[in-house]
């Protein structure tokens with residue numbers, strides 16, 4: 001196939017978009033083809049950014065120490081700006097802590113790490129590729145063709161998009177696009193799945209369906225999940241544990257304020273009393289007036 005000027009620009013954009021979403025320049029990747037859930041350890045992680053008008057750094061995260069066991073679903077809650085995305089970026093290797101280390105399966109994350117896959121609030125699909133191709137983009141480089149086809153077929157089936165694989169992102173709904181993004185993240189069989197408000201832009205009903213789908217996906221593909229969400233009910237439905245990030249008065253840096261173990265096996269009864277009490281504790285911990293909610 002010959003490339004004209006516009007296709008080569010598009011090819012560049014494609015590389016850029018892909019690297020922005022779940023992949024980074026391929027030569028930076030550690031080669032790994034994990035299909036097993038892996039542990040994650042945040043060991044005294046701190047992250048500071050240059051301060052705006054002074055020489056004082058803007059410390060965002062301070063002394064984050066957390067152990068996530070293989071296969072666990074850990075939800076991360078916290079006020080806007082408390083560093084939730086920054087923490088996920090440190091785990092994926094998209095960003096590096098200023099101090100401290102993130103270890104996956106006991107080895108430090110040092111640059112973009114193929115053991116992780118990331119999905120964001122926006123699906124970040126390539127608009128000129130169809131759904132099938134967008135999922136295929138998540139496969140590790142060098143996956144043999146027959147295996148690639150089979151893996152994509154199964155993933156499309158899992159996220160119920162097998163009948164829509166020929167459509168382009170603009171021809172599908174927001175929920176379908178987000179299911180595509182999830183399938184693309186799973187295509188590389190990550191040991192750790194990092195989800196940054198993955199259902200945040202969806203309507204309430206689609207969101208509930210996506211939560212069920214995530215539980216199915218988690219059963220079908222053993223992986224450790226770090227889920228950033230603003231939705232307390234979502235955290236209570238999906239997580240084994242919930243970590244709340246918070247700042248002390250007069251501090252800019254957030255650290256782990258609370259860790260809750262969520263009782264009961266999944267799928268959980270949404271009207272369970274114990275969960276209801278935990279919901280109120282979480283909401284008030286996040287500064288929400290629980291008399292109104």
Ligand SMILES: Nc1ncnc2c1ncn2[C@@H]1O[C@H](COP(=O)(O)OP(=O)(O)OP(=O)(O)O)[C@@H](O)[C@H]1O
Pocket residue numbers: 049050060078079080081082083084085086087
């Ligand atoms: N690359 C960067 N350079 C400078 N500051 C940054 C950078 N990335 C994040 N920050 C700052 O770090 C803080 C935490 O940002 P982060 O996006 O991690 O918060 P968050 O908890 O994910 O918020 P939200 O819930 O709104 O998504 C913010 O004050 C943000 O401005």
Ligand SMILES: [Mg+2]
Pocket residue numbers: 084085086196
């Ligand atoms: Mg964020």
